Amino acid sequence: MLSLSELTKIFHSYNLSPKKILGQHFLIDKNIQKKIIASCQITDEDIVLEIGPGLGALTEEICKEAKFVYAVEKDSVLSALLKERLKSFKNLKIINSDILNFPLPIKDCSAKLKLIGNLPYYLSTAFLKYLIENRKYINSVYISLQKEFAQRIIAKPGKKDYGALTIFINVYANAEILFPIKKTCFYPPPKVDSCFMKFEMLTQPKVEEKERENFFEIVRFVFQKRRKTVLNSLLGKFPDKEKIKEILERLNIDSWRRPETLSMDDFLSLTKFFKIIAQK
Numbered sequence: 001m002l003s004l005s006e007l008t009k010i011f012h013s014y015n016l017s018p019k020k021i022l023g024q025h026f027l028i029d030k031n032i033q034k035k036i037i038a039s040c041q042i043t044d045e046d047i048v049l050e051i052g053p054g055l056g057a058l059t060e061e062i063c064k065e066a067k068f069v070y071a072v073e074k075d076s077v078l079s080a081l082l083k084e085r086l087k088s089f090k091n092l093k094i095i096n097s098d099i100l101n102f103p104l105p106i107k108d109c110s111a112k113l114k115l116i117g118n119l120p121y122y123l124s125t126a127f128l129k130y131l132i133e134n135r136k137y138i139n140s141v142y143i144s145l146q147k148e149f150a151q152r153i154i155a156k157p158g159k160k161d162y163g164a165l166t167i168f169i170n171v172y173a174n175a176e177i178l179f180p181i182k183k184t185c186f187y188p189p190p191k192v193d194s195c196f197m198k199f200e201m202l203t204q205p206k207v208e209e210k211e212r213e214n215f216f217e218i219v220r221f222v223f224q225k226r227r228k229t230v231l232n233s234l235l236g237k238f239p240d241k242e243k244i245k246e247i248l249e250r251l252n253i254d255s256w257r258r259p260e261t262l263s264m265d266d267f268l269s270l271t272k273f274f275k276i277i278a279q280k
């Protein structure tokens with residue numbers, strides 16, 4: 001891994017500076033690099049897709065352990081520099097592309113991928129969407145995310161961070177925070193701390209495909225009005241107040257509860273009941 005002085009030397013000699021617009025903050029902490037690599041549990045059977053390799057703070061170590069590594073970097077200058085620096089690795093292919101335009105499955109690669117990356121913060125939401133759309137081709141995901149964003153993903157019902165994002169991700173994956181990363185571990189340091197996270201993609205999402213559209217619609221709807229009671233937030237979508245009260249009662253959900261106290265199972269039951277009403 002490049003030290004801070006080696007990194008800044010490269011920047012000077014190529015007249016470069018970290019691009020804010022691409023969320024360029026480069027890992028300079030050796031302990032965190034080791035921790036990241038160890039936590040990814042890479043084996044010689046793994047095909048890894050690295051997102052945003054930058055100048056290779058993780059790439060080199062991943063290449064030493066994985067069967068093959070695809071590293072997708074949007075910055076054409078960095079990807080050219082990295083190609084030159086890591087040309088001795090025969091199990092590495094560096095691709096100059098936006099990850100969001102990188103189609104999966106990868107041609108001639110039938111194995112499910114392990115995704116790894118110190119993700120640029122601006123990409124977080126779009127990347128999670130990419131992840132879910134391509135989940136068939138992905139086994140597990142190890143990424144750093146802004147601490148506050150990570151906390152929204154793992155939040156429990158009743159907590160202020162719990163919301164539509166929490167439920168959306170947890171339908172498709174088991175997510176956990178592995179460890180925090182201080183902003184000072186990056187050059188230049190970002191404004192906020194990060195968390196390194198693991199996502200285990202589920203082969204069977206927690207909501208059946210035929211229910212999903214209605215389920216997410218109710219979730220979105222209810223959380224748009226999270227300051228209201230469950231009863232009032234649902235009223236905007238289903239105007240029959242007495243019917244809603246009856247359903248909530250049958251589901252043992254107090255009408256006066258706040259939307260953010262509803263668990264994924266509560267939302268699932270609501271989806272089923274409202275479907276029955278809609279069909280009547």
Ligand code: SAM
Nearest residue numbers: 022025026027052053054057073074098099118
């Ligand atoms: N992995 C390196 C490290 O840990 O030092 C760099 C991490 S930096 C936070 C994010 C990297 O992602 C940068 O190299 C940036 O150019 C790259 N990047 C930004 N947007 C991208 C995108 N849409 N697709 C692929 N790479 C992107």
